[in-house]
Amino acid sequence: MNDAAISAALADACAHHRPVALRAGGVFSGMHRSVIDADELDLRSRRAIREYEPRDLTIAVECGMTAAQLEQTLREHRQFLPLDAPDAPQASVGGILAAAWSGPRRHRYGRPRDLLIGSEFALADGTLARAGGMVVKNVAGYDLSRLFVGSMGSLALLLRANFKTLPLPESTRIFLAALPDGTRERAFSQVRNLRPEPAAAWWIAGYDREIDGDPGDDGRIAILLECDNALLERATLDWRAALGRAGIPETRLLDAGAHASFTRLLDAPMRLPGNNALSYRSPSLPSQALALADGIADVIDRFDMQRDLLVDIMNGDVTVRAVGDAASFTHVVGMLDDALHDRAPRARILAGGGEVHDRLDCFGLLPNALAQMRALKARFDPHGILNPGIAFFDGLHA
Amino acid sequence: MLIERLIEALGAEAVKTSPEDLACYSFDAYSQGVLPSAVVLPSSAAQVSAVVKIARDLEEPIIARGSGTGLCGGAAPARAGVVLSFARMNQLIELDIENRRARIAPGLVNLQLSERIASTGFFYAPDPASQRASTIGGNIATNAGGPHCLAYGTTVNHVLALEIVDERGECFTTAVEDLGYDLTALLVGSEGTLGIVTSAWVRLLRIPPTTGVWLAAFPSIESASEAVSAIVGAGIVPTALEMMDATIVRAVESAYAAGYPADAAAVLLVESSGEPEEVASADAAIARIARAHGATKWQAATSAEQREALWRGRKGAAGAIGRIAPNYYTQDVCVPRTRLPEMLATVDDAAKQHGIVVGNVFHAGDGNLHPLLLYDKREKRQVAAVIEIGNIVLARAVELGGTISGEHGVGIEKRNGMSMVYRTEDLAAMANVRDLFDPHALLNPEKIFPSGISCREMRT
Numbered sequence: 001m002n003d004a005a006i007s008a009a010l011a012d013a014c015a016h017h018r019p020v021a022l023r024a025g026g027v028f029s030g031m032h033r034s035v036i037d038a039d040e041l042d043l044r045s046r047r048a049i050r051e052y053e054p055r056d057l058t059i060a061v062e063c064g065m066t067a068a069q070l071e072q073t074l075r076e077h078r079q080f081l082p083l084d085a086p087d088a089p090q091a092s093v094g095g096i097l098a099a100a101w102s103g104p105r106r107h108r109y110g111r112p113r114d115l116l117i118g119s120e121f122a123l124a125d126g127t128l129a130r131a132g133g134m135v136v137k138n139v140a141g142y143d144l145s146r147l148f149v150g151s152m153g154s155l156a157l158l159l160r161a162n163f164k165t166l167p168l169p170e171s172t173r174i175f176l177a178a179l180p181d182g183t184r185e186r187a188f189s190q191v192r193n194l195r196p197e198p199a200a201a202w203w204i205a206g207y208d209r210e211i212d213g214d215p216g217d218d219g220r221i222a223i224l225l226e227c228d229n230a231l232l233e234r235a236t237l238d239w240r241a242a243l244g245r246a247g248i249p250e251t252r253l254l255d256a257g258a259h260a261s262f263t264r265l266l267d268a269p270m271r272l273p274g275n276n277a278l279s280y281r282s283p284s285l286p287s288q289a290l291a292l293a294d295g296i297a298d299v300i301d302r303f304d305m306q307r308d309l310l311v312d313i314m315n316g317d318v319t320v321r322a323v324g325d326a327a328s329f330t331h332v333v334g335m336l337d338d339a340l341h342d343r344a345p346r347a348r349i350l351a352g353g354g355e356v357h358d359r360l361d362c363f364g365l366l367p368n369a370l371a372q373m374r375a376l377k378a379r380f381d382p383h384g385i386l387n388p389g390i391a392f393f394d395g396l397h398a
Numbered sequence: 399m400l401i402e403r404l405i406e407a408l409g410a411e412a413v414k415t416s417p418e419d420l421a422c423y424s425f426d427a428y429s430q431g432v433l434p435s436a437v438v439l440p441s442s443a444a445q446v447s448a449v450v451k452i453a454r455d456l457e458e459p460i461i462a463r464g465s466g467t468g469l470c471g472g473a474a475p476a477r478a479g480v481v482l483s484f485a486r487m488n489q490l491i492e493l494d495i496e497n498r499r500a501r502i503a504p505g506l507v508n509l510q511l512s513e514r515i516a517s518t519g520f521f522y523a524p525d526p527a528s529q530r531a532s533t534i535g536g537n538i539a540t541n542a543g544g545p546h547c548l549a550y551g552t553t554v555n556h557v558l559a560l561e562i563v564d565e566r567g568e569c570f571t572t573a574v575e576d577l578g579y580d581l582t583a584l585l586v587g588s589e590g591t592l593g594i595v596t597s598a599w600v601r602l603l604r605i606p607p608t609t610g611v612w613l614a615a616f617p618s619i620e621s622a623s624e625a626v627s628a629i630v631g632a633g634i635v636p637t638a639l640e641m642m643d644a645t646i647v648r649a650v651e652s653a654y655a656a657g658y659p660a661d662a663a664a665v666l667l668v669e670s671s672g673e674p675e676e677v678a679s680a681d682a683a684i685a686r687i688a689r690a691h692g693a694t695k696w697q698a699a700t701s702a703e704q705r706e707a708l709w710r711g712r713k714g715a716a717g718a719i720g721r722i723a724p725n726y727y728t729q730d731v732c733v734p735r736t737r738l739p740e741m742l743a744t745v746d747d748a749a750k751q752h753g754i755v756v757g758n759v760f761h762a763g764d765g766n767l768h769p770l771l772l773y774d775k776r777e778k779r780q781v782a783a784v785i786e787i788g789n790i791v792l793a794r795a796v797e798l799g800g801t802i803s804g805e806h807g808v809g810i811e812k813r814n815g816m817s818m819v820y821r822t823e824d825l826a827a828m829a830n831v832r833d834l835f836d837p838h839a840l841l842n843p844e845k846i847f848p849s850g851i852s853c854r855e856m857r858t
Contacts, residue, residue: 053734053736054631055627055630055631055735055736056630056631056734056735056736056765057630057633057635057735058734078633079633100577100580110551110555111574113580113583114551114554114555123827127823127826127827128823129821129823129824129826129827130820130821130824131820131824131827131828133799133800133801133819134734134799135732135733135734135764135765135799135800135801135804136732136735136764136765137543137547137552137732137761137764137765137766137804137805138732138801138803138804139540139541139552139587139803139804139805139806139807139808140801140802140803140808140812140815140816140819140820141808141816141819141820141824141825141828141846142584142587142588142592142828142831142832142846143541143554143583143584143586143587144584144827144828144831146554146580146583146584147579147580147581147583147584147831148579148580149579149580149583150576150577150578150579150580151578151579155579166635167633167634167635168633195607195673196672196673196676197604227673227676228675228676228679230675230676230678230679231673231675231676234673234675235673283575285494285496285497286496286497287496287497316497346575348577363577364577365577366577367572367573367576367577367578368570368571368572368576369570369571369572369576369578369581370578371570372564372570372581372835373578373579373581375834376579376831376834379830379831379833379834380830391578392577392578393578393579
């Protein structure tokens with residue numbers, strides 16, 4: 001389906017007030033509510049590279065392109081985009097932006113939105129428009145490209161995204177360590193102050209099948225080093241010394257397997273064993289992340305559920321997966337959701353929840369600028385054509 | 399009525415109405431000679447809110463203003479109104495080193511933030527050349543860049559949250575972490591047309607352990623710009639990659655004795671920061687590329703003083719030009735990095751054709767050019783020539799896939815250039831946002847959008 005066909009489809013839908021559900025990889029579908037009664041517009045075939053000049057370090061792709069395809073294309077030119085998407089073979093660029101997905105490397109390289117330099121989009125009435133361009137600095141006009149980030153496809157349909165790309169690090173190494181009893185806080189502090197700075201770092205409790213590393217009495221850590229070849233060995237010595245000062249006697253290194261291990265870390269929160277499970281992610285300040293993780297753990301323990309925790313040490317995100325008894329899950333998950341939001345008001349569902357998903361609090365604490373968002377939705381999509389019911393700002397679920 | 403109500407709300411000492419005061423707040427680097435009705439200096443978000451409510455009641459435009467260092471008239475009144483100066487809202491409100499962030503009031507001068515927190519080992523990355531004077535609020539309004547945004551990104555990449563007073567005088571907040579639309583990004587770079595920033599959380603970065611600064615001299619500006627393309631094309635992103643041509647080098651040497659080779663046709667100033675091994679790698683790789691493109695000199699700054707001197711020369715280039723011409727006009731365009739040689743050739747050809755001397759000093763690594771056109775404003779032919787060259791440069795930048803403003807904003811000066819970059823549909827989508835946030839067109843009116851077309855007329 002080309003741009004003109006999409007434009008025509010939206011114009012027709014708008015003229016007849018017929019809602020449209022935008023469909024891509026579906027990886028982030030757990031992060032919003034289900035679309036209400038709408039015709040599906042499948043964007044998965046829109047995977048072309050629209051412009052790529054490697055020497056400019058910029059690329060423009062259609063938004064149905066998957067994160068894995070994009071990574072492969074860039075890797076051939078020793079470049080990358082730190083999208084950090086879970087399920088990269090399925091996750092589309094449009095989905096990543098619509099969900100405002102941001103991963104563990106954002107403290108180092110920025111979020112996907114930070115690397116977004118322009119876009120082409122279709123408005124609800126089918127009008128094709130664009131913002132930004134293919135230059136890395138551009139302050140001509142409003143940044144509509146980034147405005148659409150986080151819109152869950154409810155404000156406009158992103159057709160093309162332009163990014164600035166980054167040179168691929170020469171070396172990638174993952175450090176895995178089991179934490180002896182009583183070392184977690186010191187490890188957390190040491191990791192935050194490592195030089196060179198980690199590209200990503202996690203404290204992990206659980207996820208024993210999904211994530212590498214042997215569990216310790218106080219959980220385990222995984223740290224990602226991305227650097228020049230010249231720095232690799234000295235950084236390894238320095239990091240091991242720093243972790244030793246935190247009381248961690250041994251670290252295991254992954255080189256050839258680092259990429260696969262990192263991928264498993266990204267995928268883990270979205271991997272659920274069945275319908276009796278739920279994953280949340282709650283943003284927090286790094287200084288408060290461990291306390292929040294403990295609070296969330298207490299809540300889940302009260303419901304006698306199995307839990308896995310993942311704390312993003314550099315950014316403060318706390319991710320938790322709760323798995324309940326298949327027979328009772330549907331009955332208790334609502335109470336769990338309430339209790340969890342009491343402790344972590346900003347927690348957001350990533351995946352799961354089964355048949356009661358849409359009755360749970362998908363979004364957590366709503367933004368202060370809710371009125372502005374609702375007004376934007378009403379202005380850009382007055383007939384509620386785009387992904388109706390998906391979000392908190394279109395009023396349908398308010 | 400306006401003045402009385404403002405005095406009642408803020409006190410007489412915070413309201414300026416003398417002709418001299420009004421004149422001082424009527425321009426930045428661009429002026430239409432329009433005086434504001436009043437200038438106010440609020441001390442709090444509540445006072446900003448009060449001013450906005452009064453201005454709205456009386457249908458007076460509201461123009462937020464930092465230090466007035468902009469180039470395009472973004473802080474200059476277009477049709478009278480109340481200028482809101484943030485000179486008294488200049489505090490570092492909260493410093494949270496543990497979480498690498500700071501909350502600032504919009505009037506805080508950019509460089510002062512980094513200077514005040516230097517002892518903590520952190521800094522604020524966006525560094526426009528005006529950073530000694532420009533405010534972070536003004537930087538937010540224009541999404542300001544600077545030499546180091548090559549590696550660190552522009553202001554939008556460093557703003558975490560905003561407190562905004564809207565056109566009704568009501569306060570709301572946005573944060574990058576918020577659910578939903580990225581209003582933070584929308585507001586950054588909106589030049590005070592969607593709301594008025596009254597405080598911001600900004601991101602702080604750790605000061606790198608090692609910084610290397612090098613200077614490369616080239617026999618021609620073409621060879622220097624080709625070296626820039628080759629460096630970036632090789633996947634090397636230094637912290638900064640700046641170019642100066644012979645006109646600028648001579649002016650800077652004359653003014654600052656910065657250590658630039660006065661006989662060079664072009665000079666690249668290169669900075670790389672990070673771990674010592676990374677800086678050494680960058681040194682070797684960039685030197686190799688520079689020499690392969692004809693560099694006649696590759697010189698490292700060996701001390702902090704030398705580094706400082708080289709940067710002082712770069713950041714003071716515009717000031718140094720004042721020694722060789724009574725007036726200069728700075729253009730700001732950005733092109734894809736591989737198109738730099740073509741863009742520079744256009745600038746050179748246009749300047750020669752019109753008999754105008756041009757000095758090029760710019761963020762080469764970003765493809766962000768700043769040709770300085772030297773002229774005497776008393777000479778009508780020169781003024782006309784400079785305007786014509788400016789238009790040629792804008793048109794060529796767009797033709798090469800670039801944009802009409804890389805980091806200085808649109809303001810009044812470039813509003814008609816927006817139609818060169820965007821189609822009516824694109825502008826209408828932006829105007830729809832403008833109309834929503836400012837339905838009475840009182841927030842910094844007659845900026846950004848092309849003249850003769852109002853937001854309402856452009857609404858789809």
